[in-house]
Amino acid sequence: MSWDEFGLIADHFRPLSLGEPGAFALTDDAAVLSAAPGRDWVVTADALVAGVHFLADDPPGLIAAKALRVNLSDLAAMGAAPRAVLMTCALPETLDRAWLAAFAKGLGEDLQAFGVVLAGGDVVATPGPLCLSITAIGEAEGGRVLRRNGVRAGDILAVTGTIGDAAFGLDAQGPEAPPELDAPSRDFLIGRYRLPCPRIAAGRILNGLAHAALDVSDGLFADIRHLAETSCVDIVVDPARVPLSDAARAWLALRPADRERIFTGGDDYELVFSCAPEDFADIAARLDAEGVRATAIGRAETGQGRLYRVDSGERKPVEGAGGHRHGGENGREG
Amino acid sequence: MSWDEFGLIADHFRPLSLGEPGAFALTDDAAVLSAAPGRDWVVTADALVAGVHFLADDPPGLIAAKALRVNLSDLAAMGAAPRAVLMTCALPETLDRAWLAAFAKGLGEDLQAFGVVLAGGDVVATPGPLCLSITAIGEAEGGRVLRRNGVRAGDILAVTGTIGDAAFGLDAQGPEAPPELDAPSRDFLIGRYRLPCPRIAAGRILNGLAHAALDVSDGLFADIRHLAETSCVDIVVDPARVPLSDAARAWLALRPADRERIFTGGDDYELVFSCAPEDFADIAARLDAEGVRATAIGRAETGQGRLYRVDSGERKPVEGAGGHRHGGENGREG
The missing domain is CATH 3.90.650.10 (PurM-like C-terminal domain)
Structure with missing residues (x-):
C-alpha cells in the first residue's frame, strides 16, 4: 500500500473522532478527556494479529468490529461504561485503500453502536501480518468495578x-x-x-x-x-x-x-x-x-x-x- | 518461543505494575485509575514495528525504552504529566526468555525513571516481526494542554x-x-x-x-x-x-x-x-x-x-x- 498516512487518517479515521471534542479531530499529539466528578477510569488493551486471532481474508469491517468488541468485553467484565478507544494499526503494504475504507466503515459503525469515540492512535506499515492494538477507556462510578477475586464460598x-x-x-x-x-x-x-x-x-x-x-x-x-x-x-x-x-x-x-x-x-x-x-x-x-x-x-x-x-x-x-x-x-x- | 503467557506476565511484567494499586497486579480484565479532582486525562498511542521503527537486533532493553519514550514524548508535547501506560506486544516465536527478560528489565527501569507504571496490556504471538503498541496516559491541570494550533502571528x-x-x-x-x-x-x-x-x-x-x-x-x-x-x-x-x-x-x-x-x-x-x-x-x-x-x-x-x-x-x-x-x-x- 502506498499512501499518504496523514490523508488516510483524515479520510477514514478523523470522522470517527468527532463525538469527542478533546480528540482534536486527531490532529494533535494526544487527546484530552475530561473526568466526570466521582468517576474513575477503567482501562484495558488487547492486540489481535491476522492469522492468529482472525483470518486475514475475513471482511475488513468485521475485523475492525471484533478488535473493538474484545476490548469492550473487558470493560463489560469490569462493569464499566465504555467511553473512548485508541487504536494502533500495523498494516501490510498489500492492503489497498478499498480494504482500509471498509475497515474504517466497520469500525465507525461499531463505535457508534456502542457510543464510543476514537480518541487517537497510530497507523504504521509492517512487512508482517496485520496487527491491531486497541486500548479501551471506560468509566466507573467511584471506582466501583467487578473484580475477578471476589468469589465467596457458597456463591x-x-x-x-x-x-x-x-x-x-x-x-x-x-x-x-x-x-x-x-x-x-x-x-x-x-x-x-x-x-x-x-x-x-x-x-x-x-x-x-x-x-x-x-x-x-x-x-x-x-x-x-x-x-x-x-x-x-x-x-x-x-x-x-x-x-x-x-x-x-x-x-x-x-x-x-x-x-x-x-x-x-x-x-x-x-x-x-x-x-x-x-x-x-x-x-x-x-x-x-x-x-x-x-x-x-x-x-x-x-x-x-x-x-x-x-x-x-x-x-x-x-x-x-x-x-x-x-x-x-x-x-x-x- | 514456547512459553506460558500467564507465567511470563507474572515473571516479567507484574513487577512493573506494583506502583499502581488499581492495576490489580495485572490479574484482572482491566485497571482502574482514580482521577484527581480538577485533573483531566491526556491519552496517546503509538506503534513500533521491528525493521521499521527500530532494528530487530537492537538491544531489547533499548527497544522497550524507545517504545515507551516516543509515547511519553507525545505527552510532553501536550505539557502533561505521565502517569501510566498500557502495552501490547506481538512477539515472534523466535524470541527467547532471555530476550524477554532483558526487554522487561529495560522497560521497568525506564518506567521507574519516568515515574510511570504499567497498568495493563496484552502479550500475543505473531508470525511476523515484533510489533509493540503503547498507550500512554497523563494528567493535565483542568485540561490545560499545549496544542499544535495555538501559534500566533508574531510568535x-x-x-x-x-x-x-x-x-x-x-x-x-x-x-x-x-x-x-x-x-x-x-x-x-x-x-x-x-x-x-x-x-x-x-x-x-x-x-x-x-x-x-x-x-x-x-x-x-x-x-x-x-x-x-x-x-x-x-x-x-x-x-x-x-x-x-x-x-x-x-x-x-x-x-x-x-x-x-x-x-x-x-x-x-x-x-x-x-x-x-x-x-x-x-x-x-x-x-x-x-x-x-x-x-x-x-x-x-x-x-x-x-x-x-x-x-x-x-x-x-x-x-x-x-x-x-x-x-x-x-x-x-x-
Missing part, C-alpha cells in the same frame, strides 16, 4: 448467553466442519466467532450485585479457574448445565466427540459471574429484562483455587488450564 | 536541545556512515536515535507559557508545517539557526552534502514551540534551569499555513512535507 456461579459457539464457529471455517451441518447453524456459529457481543449492559447490571466476573475469552474452564485462583475458593461446575445454542446442539448431534470444545474453546465473550444464592433470581430477572439469559452452572466452596467438574454425579478435578490459544500462544495482561 | 518559533542527531544516528548504523567519524560522535548520534529523551519537564514548563508545541518525530520541517497548518499562520525558519550537537557538526564537516537531513530527518523528539517574543527570554531561562537549552529558529507571520526558509537572506517556500518515514510509511493519528 452461585453463572454465565450469560450460550457457551461454545465461537469454538465451533472457528472450526466451521476449517476442514473439521461436519458437512451435514445445516447452513443457518453454520452461519450462526461463524457469526458468533467473528462478531462477539460484549455484554456491556449485563456488566453494568452485575456491577454492585454480583461478587465477581470475567469474560470468557481463553475458554470456559480456563477462565473459571482464573476466578477460583484469584478468589482462593474452589469452584464446582456441572458441565451438563452449561447453556448451549440450538446451533451448538446441532453440531454436537453430528459430532458428539466435540463436546469438550464447549469447555476449552474460547472467544465467546460471555460473562461468567458469581453471586449470593439469594440474589441470583433477582439478577437473572434484571438481565432478562435486557434480553440476556443467565444460567447457573456451578457453585463456589471453601478451598484453594481448584476447579472441579461433576459428570453423572462424579466429581473430578479439572487438570491443566484447558485454555484456548487462538491458534497460537496467547495471554492477557490486564 | 517566536523555538526548539529544545539539538536537531538532526537521530537522523545521523540512524545513518551511522548503515553503509552511509563516514568511516572517518570519531567513535564518540558516532556513539552519541546512535544513542540519540536509539534512546530519545522525552522533554517532559520542558513540556510542563511550556504549558501555560508557550502558545503551541509538538515533538519532532516526522522531521523538523514536516513538524513545523503541522504547526503552521493547524494554526493557519505562515512560519519562516532560518536553517542556519537550527541548533546542532558537536557530533552532528563533526558529521557535517565530513559530509557537507548531508546538511538537509537535519531538516528532514525525524526521531529527535525535541519540542518545537512558539511563544510571544517578550516571553522567550523568561521561558528560555526556566528551561535552562532544567538543563534544557531553547533556541529561537524562526517566527510566525500572518498567512495560510505555509512554511518558508531563509538561506543567506533569500526566502523560499519549503515544498512537500519533507517528512521522515522511519524507513517505511508512517503517520500519527492522535
Whole structure:
C-alpha cells in the first residue's frame, strides 16, 4: 500500500473522532478527556494479529468490529461504561485503500453502536501480518468495578448467553466442519466467532450485585479457574448445565466427540459471574429484562483455587488450564 | 518461543505494575485509575514495528525504552504529566526468555525513571516481526494542554536541545556512515536515535507559557508545517539557526552534502514551540534551569499555513512535507 498516512487518517479515521471534542479531530499529539466528578477510569488493551486471532481474508469491517468488541468485553467484565478507544494499526503494504475504507466503515459503525469515540492512535506499515492494538477507556462510578477475586464460598456461579459457539464457529471455517451441518447453524456459529457481543449492559447490571466476573475469552474452564485462583475458593461446575445454542446442539448431534470444545474453546465473550444464592433470581430477572439469559452452572466452596467438574454425579478435578490459544500462544495482561 | 503467557506476565511484567494499586497486579480484565479532582486525562498511542521503527537486533532493553519514550514524548508535547501506560506486544516465536527478560528489565527501569507504571496490556504471538503498541496516559491541570494550533502571528518559533542527531544516528548504523567519524560522535548520534529523551519537564514548563508545541518525530520541517497548518499562520525558519550537537557538526564537516537531513530527518523528539517574543527570554531561562537549552529558529507571520526558509537572506517556500518515514510509511493519528 502506498499512501499518504496523514490523508488516510483524515479520510477514514478523523470522522470517527468527532463525538469527542478533546480528540482534536486527531490532529494533535494526544487527546484530552475530561473526568466526570466521582468517576474513575477503567482501562484495558488487547492486540489481535491476522492469522492468529482472525483470518486475514475475513471482511475488513468485521475485523475492525471484533478488535473493538474484545476490548469492550473487558470493560463489560469490569462493569464499566465504555467511553473512548485508541487504536494502533500495523498494516501490510498489500492492503489497498478499498480494504482500509471498509475497515474504517466497520469500525465507525461499531463505535457508534456502542457510543464510543476514537480518541487517537497510530497507523504504521509492517512487512508482517496485520496487527491491531486497541486500548479501551471506560468509566466507573467511584471506582466501583467487578473484580475477578471476589468469589465467596457458597456463591452461585453463572454465565450469560450460550457457551461454545465461537469454538465451533472457528472450526466451521476449517476442514473439521461436519458437512451435514445445516447452513443457518453454520452461519450462526461463524457469526458468533467473528462478531462477539460484549455484554456491556449485563456488566453494568452485575456491577454492585454480583461478587465477581470475567469474560470468557481463553475458554470456559480456563477462565473459571482464573476466578477460583484469584478468589482462593474452589469452584464446582456441572458441565451438563452449561447453556448451549440450538446451533451448538446441532453440531454436537453430528459430532458428539466435540463436546469438550464447549469447555476449552474460547472467544465467546460471555460473562461468567458469581453471586449470593439469594440474589441470583433477582439478577437473572434484571438481565432478562435486557434480553440476556443467565444460567447457573456451578457453585463456589471453601478451598484453594481448584476447579472441579461433576459428570453423572462424579466429581473430578479439572487438570491443566484447558485454555484456548487462538491458534497460537496467547495471554492477557490486564 | 514456547512459553506460558500467564507465567511470563507474572515473571516479567507484574513487577512493573506494583506502583499502581488499581492495576490489580495485572490479574484482572482491566485497571482502574482514580482521577484527581480538577485533573483531566491526556491519552496517546503509538506503534513500533521491528525493521521499521527500530532494528530487530537492537538491544531489547533499548527497544522497550524507545517504545515507551516516543509515547511519553507525545505527552510532553501536550505539557502533561505521565502517569501510566498500557502495552501490547506481538512477539515472534523466535524470541527467547532471555530476550524477554532483558526487554522487561529495560522497560521497568525506564518506567521507574519516568515515574510511570504499567497498568495493563496484552502479550500475543505473531508470525511476523515484533510489533509493540503503547498507550500512554497523563494528567493535565483542568485540561490545560499545549496544542499544535495555538501559534500566533508574531510568535517566536523555538526548539529544545539539538536537531538532526537521530537522523545521523540512524545513518551511522548503515553503509552511509563516514568511516572517518570519531567513535564518540558516532556513539552519541546512535544513542540519540536509539534512546530519545522525552522533554517532559520542558513540556510542563511550556504549558501555560508557550502558545503551541509538538515533538519532532516526522522531521523538523514536516513538524513545523503541522504547526503552521493547524494554526493557519505562515512560519519562516532560518536553517542556519537550527541548533546542532558537536557530533552532528563533526558529521557535517565530513559530509557537507548531508546538511538537509537535519531538516528532514525525524526521531529527535525535541519540542518545537512558539511563544510571544517578550516571553522567550523568561521561558528560555526556566528551561535552562532544567538543563534544557531553547533556541529561537524562526517566527510566525500572518498567512495560510505555509512554511518558508531563509538561506543567506533569500526566502523560499519549503515544498512537500519533507517528512521522515522511519524507513517505511508512517503517520500519527492522535
